[in-house]
Amino acid sequence: MAEPLSLSLGDIGRLWDTLFPAPWGPLNPVWEHVQRTAAPLDFDHFSLRQWFNYALVPFIPAAIMAYLVIGGPKDRLARETREVRIALGIVGISIATSAYLNNRFYGESDDVRARSTEAALKHVLELIPDLRWCCYNSMFGILYWQLVARYASLALVKEPIVDPYMGRGRPRWVAALDLVMNQRHIGLGNVGLDSGNGPDNKDVKLLSPGGKGKAPEMPHIARHIQHWRRFPRPTSRWGSSLRHLYKTLALYTIMDTVFSLTRAIGPHAIAPPGGLPLIEKYGHIMAGWLAESEGVLFPSTLRLPLPKWLMSTFMELIPPLAIWGFLSVWYHFVAFLCIASGYWEPEVWDIDVFDAPLKSTSLMQLWGRRWHQVFRHTFVDATESVLRIFHLPNNLVTFYPLIYLFSGLLHAMGEITADPVPRFSHVMAFFMLSGVGCSLEIAAKRILGIRTRGLLGWCWTWTWTAVTGEELTPGRLVANAWIDAGMGACSFFPDQGVGQYLAPFIMKHVYMIYHVPPADVTPAITSAAQALLATPSVVESLAEVISSVAESTRAALTAATAAVTETLAAVAEPSAVLEAASEVAEVLSTEVAVAAAGATEAMAEAASEAVFESAFGAVSETVSDVFAENSETLATTLASAVVDTAATAATLTKAAVENLSTVATAVAEAAEISTVRFITVDSVPAHIVEAALATASAAMSASLEESTATS
Incomplete structure (x- = not known):
């Protein structure tokens, strides 16, 4: 009798490595081409022309498309330009792809493109990259894929998109720019295949400007948790502008200090030239850093030992902290500029990009409401398209796994210009496991009548998402993937900010991490x-x-x-x-x-x-x-x-x-x-x-x- 076939996790890993050789499997030629030919981007050698071509030109066709599609239900320009928008979408995707694949962030200034193909690639791959900028490859890579999805959405939408603020006198060009930036579709309702963002966009009414003692009308905003605030936010233009400016400066100070501390407490492991020896010895940078480090709380006074689990938690929080910090700082900075310009209404920017994620009492609440919803419309459109093309039912078994599959692909494929590269399978596993958790919550509610909420819901959410310890927990998977790729050594922009002055004080009086390598002759x-x-x-x-x-x-x-x-x-x-x-x-x-x-x-x-x-x-x-x-x-x-x-x-x-x-x-x-x-x-x-x-x-x-x- 034949023995039953059994596969261990190690067998599955080896099979994956065979079918999809690191780092990108069948896309390895694309990655090698980028490493060999891409022009260096960093903030130490600023080139205005290069940055203009990289960060601005790819958005110009999108702005033109938005100008064509924005308008009222009877707008002729929006109804009769779909073919033009499709052509502009193809042009825009081509421009964005060229800009993305021909530029990447790294600190090496050698012009390796002058060498032969093999010699150039060998030279680049043997270099130890400047890990301060590696995270920007990921950030701009994800932005590139989101821009591609935006081009597809603006090109294929059939009906004009109604901007309710045009009823209050918003110029068409401002409405077009807002449509490009408003990735969460705040106030726009359901656009395209997305049916979970309030009323359909065609039913959204233009807002009345008010007057004669009547307050201006406000749009309906879906998917937003209402909060009671002891001190209401300012509603005037200058009051709101100052709030966003204060948030920008405060968050920048926090994030620059966090990154300065991260580079300071682990220069042997995390900061350049990276922790490659620790990966070879321990499997992951985080494991090696924990094994060869000791921490002290309040080093100038009490000198208490810092528990390893607390050190591990700090390291595991680096990736979500980086995402929260980058998006929040840029959101408040752009909000300050737009509101102060006088063209945008203060209430448009009143909904912050994150809504207290740590208060989440379920995975559905975390990923569906409190975490940033910048990519939600993209994932819903992609999922609905697949379900319709293959005539699949929209249910618990199909919808959420596909949503998180596209989420994983967006975050993983955004790393295709990076070097080192986060492990593709680990990044995908994190997002797929998040989808599994959401499906379990919905199944528990429908079958058992159990709702995930309260203290137990909070414990469940963060135990599933970010518990430290075992390799197979979602938080440790994605933390290892990104930290092994040097994300812990990244630098906030501008480099060498106020954090370099606050970090020494914290390390002297709050906590300090010391490198204590094992005895070795x-x-x-x-x-x-x-x-x-x-x-x-x-x-x-x-x-x-x-x-x-x-x-x-x-x-x-x-x-x-x-x-x-x-x-x-x-x-x-x-x-x-x-x-x-x-x-x-x-x-x-x-x-x-x-x-x-x-x-x-x-x-x-x-x-x-x-x-x-x-x-x-x-x-x-x-x-x-x-x-x-x-x-x-x-x-x-x-x-x-x-x-x-x-x-x-x-x-x-x-x-x-x-x-x-x-x-x-x-x-x-x-x-x-x-x-x-x-x-x-x-x-x-x-x-x-x-x-x-x-x-x-x-x-x-x-x-x-x-x-x-x-x-």
Whole structure:
């Protein structure tokens, strides 16, 4: 009887990587073309012409289309220009695509386009990008796809779009610009296939301007939670303008401080040049940062230890904080400009882009009302189009999964100009799991009559969305994807703002994160090896010695493996021996391989001559060969042999480290506590420095004693 087919998460991941090779699967040629040919964009080298072509020109056809389609139900220009709008839509999408794929944010100024194709791509992919600007690739990428959807919507809509404020004297060109910016369709009702935004747009009436003691009419605004406020918002033009200006400055200060703190507390992991070594060692930057960092609350007074779960929560909140901050700052800034210009009414901008997301008591409320609704119309139009094209029913099983599928695609595909690239599968999984949660809430209401609300609803919402801990929780998935791609190192615009002055105060009096790497003698060995390699004669003799070490290591490992096999066979059945050894070897295989590869890499980087690099590589190959030949029975002997090999390597460097004090100094320098430019070494707690130095000295002392005995 055939065994049932079973797939683990690891199997699914490997299958995905095979079918869709990182980072973009079948779209890899597009991504490589962008990395090779795109012109650099950053805020350090500002080019007015480049920014004009990148950020303004793609919107011009959209503004013309909006001017044509806006108007009353009987507007002739809006009714008779659909073919023109479709042609303008095609032109606009072409212009936007060209601008998007030919420009990207990165801080490298080399003109790699002058090189050959392969050399240029190799050069770009080997560069460590300036991660301060990597998040802007994502932000403008998502904006590009939203603009493409906007072009399609304005081109295909059949009926004129009624702007109710034209009844109060709003000029047509202002109404057109408002239609381009008003992605949430506030006051417009249902436009196109969207049927959940109030009355149909054709039924929206023009507002009366008022007069003779009669207040002006206000539009109906759907999907907005009404709030009671102790202090009502100002309704005058200048009062509203000042409110938005205050919000802009306050939010900018908060976000610039948050990003300054993020770069400061993790320069070894998050800030440039990034945490690639942590990804290789721990799987993710966040996991490595947590493992190699210690936090202190109120460092200038109480000096309380900062719990790891609190550090993890802070890191996991970086992506949503970045989204909230960017959108909110720009929304209030544009609102200030529009209201102060005198062409827009204050109440048009009174509904903030976010509505207290932390108060959400259900996933439906979070994603449907309190989180920004900028993309809602796009997702609804796309979902309704698919359902109609394939004649599918609009129900719980089809509508919400498709909505969140398009949401995931928008956010994932927005990264196609990024480098590093967030993991596509992790970003998609976050949004798809959010859709699953919404479907569960609706099913519970329809089948069981249970409504998600109150304190239990709040706990459910944030447990599902952003709970820290396990890899498969949605919040950790998307946080790992974006932080691994350098989002934690991004900089708010303008760079080096007020946050750089507030961050030191917070780190001195509120909390501080210290880099405490694990004790490792490799930096000292590497430093000593560099000193040895300065003499050519040493290199030649070293190659001969390492060759003999490789042969003796092979013989020692083979003999040890045979001894272990014979001993185990004497006390247990052969099948049990093989089974137990196989289980142990499987656990150790990854750790041993990583340890051997890490040692080889460190020594190879230290070597300035190819002889040493190839000679020490032979040791690693020997270990790998023996492990492959005896993988079922090697077990703990192999781990001991690797330690012995490291001790032998330490012996070869003994001539360069004549006394323990020199070694301790080298290790202390390699494991020096990471600080930022505005934090002095004196601010590092003395017990952390002493512990790091003591651990490093003890480790090297033990290594030297073992190496002396071996030699």
